[in-house]
Amino acid sequence: MTAEIIDGKATAAELRQKVADVGAEFRQKTGRAPGLAVVLVGEHPPSAAYVRSKVKATLEAGLQSFEHKIPAETTTEELLALVDRLNADPAVDGILVQLPLPKHVDEQAVLTRVDPDKDVDGFHPVNVGRLSIGLEALVPCTPLGCLKLLQKYVGDLSGLEAVVIGRSNIVGKPMAQLLLEANCTVTIAHSRTRDLPEVVRRADIVVAAVGRPELVRGSWIKAGASVIDVGQERVEQPDGTRKLLGDVAYAEAAEVAGSITPVPGGVGPMTIACLLRNTAVAAHRREGLPDPEGL
Numbered sequence: 001m002t003a004e005i006i007d008g009k010a011t012a013a014e015l016r017q018k019v020a021d022v023g024a025e026f027r028q029k030t031g032r033a034p035g036l037a038v039v040l041v042g043e044h045p046p047s048a049a050y051v052r053s054k055v056k057a058t059l060e061a062g063l064q065s066f067e068h069k070i071p072a073e074t075t076t077e078e079l080l081a082l083v084d085r086l087n088a089d090p091a092v093d094g095i096l097v098q099l100p101l102p103k104h105v106d107e108q109a110v111l112t113r114v115d116p117d118k119d120v121d122g123f124h125p126v127n128v129g130r131l132s133i134g135l136e137a138l139v140p141c142t143p144l145g146c147l148k149l150l151q152k153y154v155g156d157l158s159g160l161e162a163v164v165i166g167r168s169n170i171v172g173k174p175m176a177q178l179l180l181e182a183n184c185t186v187t188i189a190h191s192r193t194r195d196l197p198e199v200v201r202r203a204d205i206v207v208a209a210v211g212r213p214e215l216v217r218g219s220w221i222k223a224g225a226s227v228i229d230v231g232q233e234r235v236e237q238p239d240g241t242r243k244l245l246g247d248v249a250y251a252e253a254a255e256v257a258g259s260i261t262p263v264p265g266g267v268g269p270m271t272i273a274c275l276l277r278n279t280a281v282a283a284h285r286r287e288g289l290p291d292p293e294g295l
């Protein structure tokens with residue numbers, strides 16, 4: 001079997017267009033566009049690149065972008081004061097503090113300071129709790145993007161066996177919550193899991209969010225399974241160039257899977273589109289408008 005390629009780039013472009021339409025309507029109703037503030041602390045080059053693509057996508061969708069680049073030496077207190085100002089700014093609907101933060105900064109204190117109604121990353125304990133008990137929440141962008149791809153390419157997920165590899169707060173755990181909410185039978189695997197290949201072999205849906213290039217081999221994949229590859233690692237090739245690799249050995253897995261996301265062009269673009277989606281949703285809720293349809 002040769003897997004169907006799950007086109008994250010095209011799906012993300014459709015979602016960004018919908019956000020642009022919804023944003024334009026919002027602007028007619030309220031006199032302003034939904035606003036997203038992105039905070040980048042220090043010069044970490046991959047983070048700077050992600051922030052550039054987020055700002056570009058925000059502006060292309062007709063949303064307002066507020067960019068705060070602050071020095072690596074910034075203290076936790078200074079960062080909390082910036083978050084307080086953004087919380088109080090009526091033009092800001094969404095706040096994203098780019099991770100990782102420098103080691104001297106208390107990351108949990110910063111994420112917990114963001115107003116949960118502006119928490120478009122879905123990292124605040126209130127949103128984490130709301131997601132876990134099935135209340136309306138702002139849901140982390142990467143797992144939400146993965147769910148949207150699965151719903152588009154697989155359809156109804158009820159009763160399917162899902163294996164999530166990785167248990168981080170930003171990807172693995174919320175992914176498992178969303179799959180459970182979609183009525184999958186969910187297994188969360190991690191670095192202490194015994195016999196990971198055998199666990200993965202029973203999955204109809206595999207979500208790999210590990211950060212170990214090509215850890216998941218083709219021989220682990222059940223025939224016809226859907227494979228979502230969250231991994232993004234730059235790995236030096238024998239010829240000295242650097243290649244972006246996922247957590248799945250793509251060529252092998254594509255021979256057995258029913259559908260699979262490429263890297264790049266799979267989950268990554270959906271993360272950014274869902275960030276814009278969450279900003280538009282947060283803006284509507286803050287203005288007391290009903291949630292926009294079709295997002």
Ligand SMILES: NC(=O)C1=CN([C@@H]2O[C@H](COP(=O)(O)OP(=O)(O)OC[C@H]3O[C@@H](n4cnc5c(N)ncnc54)[C@H](OP(=O)(O)O)[C@@H]3O)[C@@H](O)[C@H]2O)C=CC1
Pocket residue numbers: 142165166167168169170171172189190191192193196209210211212215230231232233267268271
């Ligand atoms: N496409 C996108 O939009 C995004 C991509 N990413 C990418 O996704 C990947 C994961 O990111 P993130 O969740 O932040 O990573 P973390 O490092 O926070 O978590 C990695 C998880 O993988 C588990 N793990 C590590 N090694 C193994 C192994 N050999 N077998 C099984 N499980 C293992 C760890 O287990 P344990 O808990 O036991 O240590 C941990 O739970 C990275 O490549 C990152 O760049 C991240 C965010 C967004």
Ligand SMILES: Nc1nc(=O)c2c([nH]1)NC[C@@H]1CN(c3ccc(C(=O)N[C@@H](CCC(=O)O)C(=O)O)cc3)C=[N+]21
Pocket residue numbers: 050053096097098099100121141142232244263264265266267268269271272
């Ligand atoms: N507060 C916070 N929220 C995040 O959502 C967040 C974060 N911090 N820190 C870092 C991770 C990582 N992340 C990605 C976003 C887009 C791509 C993406 O667009 N990737 C492209 C490739 C990009 C390239 O070529 O380098 C693709 O897969 O096609 C990847 C990774 C969001 N993260």
